[in-house]
Amino acid sequence: MAFGYQYWMVFLPAIEPRSFLLFVHSPSGATNLRNYASGRERVVAPIIDVFRSTEIGKTRHECEPHKTDDHSFWYQRTLEYNRRYLSVAGGESSPLAFDASHASLPRPTRIHENGGRARRGSQRQLQDYVNDRPEELSQAILDQLPARVREWRQKFAGFLR
Amino acid sequence: MEAKIRWVSPLAGEAYREYRDADFLGAVGLGDYVKELAEFWPSMGPCWDALGIISDSLGRIKQPGVILVEAKSHIPEIYGSGCQASPASLVRIQAAIDHTRAWCDVSTGESWLGPLYQSGNRIAHLYWLYERIHTPVWLVNLYFTDDPIGPTSRPEWEREVTKVKAQLGLNRPVPNLIEVYLPALAERETFDLD
Numbered sequence: 128m129a130f131g132y133q134y135w136m137v138f139l140p141a142i143e144p145r146s147f148l149l150f151v152h153s154p155s156g157a158t159n160l161r162n163y164a165s166g167r168e169r170v171v172a173p174i175i176d177v178f179r180s181t182e183i184g185k186t187r188h189e190c191e192p193h194k195t196d197d198h199s200f201w202y203q204r205t206l207e208y209n210r211r212y213l214s215v216a217g218g219e220s221s222p223l224a225f226d227a228s229h230a231s232l233p234r235p236t237r238i239h240e241n242g243g244r245a246r247r248g249s250q251r252q253l254q255d256y257v258n259d260r261p262e263e264l265s266q267a268i269l270d271q272l273p274a275r276v277r278e279w280r281q282k283f284a285g286f287l288r
Numbered sequence: 289m290e291a292k293i294r295w296v297s298p299l300a301g302e303a304y305r306e307y308r309d310a311d312f313l314g315a316v317g318l319g320d321y322v323k324e325l326a327e328f329w330p331s332m333g334p335c336w337d338a339l340g341i342i343s344d345s346l347g348r349i350k351q352p353g354v355i356l357v358e359a360k361s362h363i364p365e366i367y368g369s370g371c372q373a374s375p376a377s378l379v380r381i382q383a384a385i386d387h388t389r390a391w392c393d394v395s396t397g398e399s400w401l402g403p404l405y406q407s408g409n410r411i412a413h414l415y416w417l418y419e420r421i422h423t424p425v426w427l428v429n430l431y432f433t434d435d436p437i438g439p440t441s442r443p444e445w446e447r448e449v450t451k452v453k454a455q456l457g458l459n460r461p462v463p464n465l466i467e468v469y470l471p472a473l474a475e476r477e478t479f480d481l482d
Contacts, residue, residue, distance in 0.1 A: 156368070156369045156403050158369040176369070176406065177369070178368075178369075179365070179368075243302075243303030243304035243305065244304060245304070247435075247436070247437050248361045248365075248437045249337065249359040249360050249361035249365060249430075249432060249437075250298075250304075250337065250359070252359065252361060252432045252470075252472050253337050253338050253359045253430070254298050254304050256473070257295045257297075257298055257299065258299065258300045259473075261293075261295050263470075264293075264295075264470070265292070265295075267469075268340075268468055269291055269293065271428075271466040271468055272291070272426065
């Protein structure tokens with residue numbers, strides 16, 4: 128445990144649809160995902176951007192630092208988060224059940240919880256532009272393209288019907 | 289002949305799905321190249337924030353172009369934790385990055401596998417589409433100005449973009465890579481979906 132490390136419990140159904148994982152983020156940017164759901168540590172390569180793929184308070188929860196080789200400790204924490212956020216009670220799905228129901232390994236595409244709707248940030252902005260203001264988005268891009276589009280038309284002139 | 293973009297993701301009617309790997313190729317009509325992409329880049333490649341198909345308004349071009357969008361709302365979003373691929377995948381990624389850097393005439397700068405890995409892997413896919421399978425393609429780095437999540441003005445974005453390019457060793461424009469700046473839309477809560 129070095130200074131500046133952040134410890135998070137994260138739910139990433141694309142990687143593990145049945146359990147929270149421990150995500151340790153170091154100041155240098157090096158990261159590891161660890162799965163303790165079986166009672167033993169299993170290190171998983173994140174590949175995806177964990178911070179961007181999770182949401183604080185919902186699919187990402189900060190934890191007190193603790194040594195990662197204490198499997199029993201992290202196993203209990205994992206069970207605690209799974210019970211709290213992933214359990215199905217009274218026949219109603221947990222808030223995260225949407226993600227879990229769509230998960231398979233590997234999952235080729237990304238869908239956010241909340242019916243796919245991002246709450247804020249760049250993904251939300253882009254969702255709004257694509258669906259509510261597609262012409263503005265297209266025009267902003269096309270305004271940057273004229274010269275390139277001309278090149279494209281010349282290059283692919285032979286494909287014109 | 290006027291160009292027109294048809295957006296294929298993230299669409300509300302498809303739960304705002306974002307595509308990667310074979311699904312990404314299928315979404316933009318390049319499903320025949322799944323094998324070639326898998327040879328170039330391992331699975332779990334970039335998940336595209338938005339995808340569009342550009343063609344002339346009369347639909348007379350048989351080979352439409354592809355618009356790849358990577359969007360940012362605040363500066364820290366540019367930087368990530370670097371490539372976390374397995375050793376086996378890393379070999380393929382490093383080879384792809386090496387080809388891409390050569391295509392971009394990059395001989396200096398930081399590793400593309402570090403904090404700017406996300407920028408590097410997007411450019412690598414631009415290279416693959418443009419140079420390897422000869423598809424008309426544009427990579428759009430889209431920067432939202434003054435998003436409440438981390439308000440950033442256009443001049444601030446432009447300064448950071450210049451810095452990023454220098455860090456990547458990009459001393460000349462990358463073919464078909466463009467920057468677009470758009471004002472962030474007013475924040476609305478999603479009560480209807482909660």
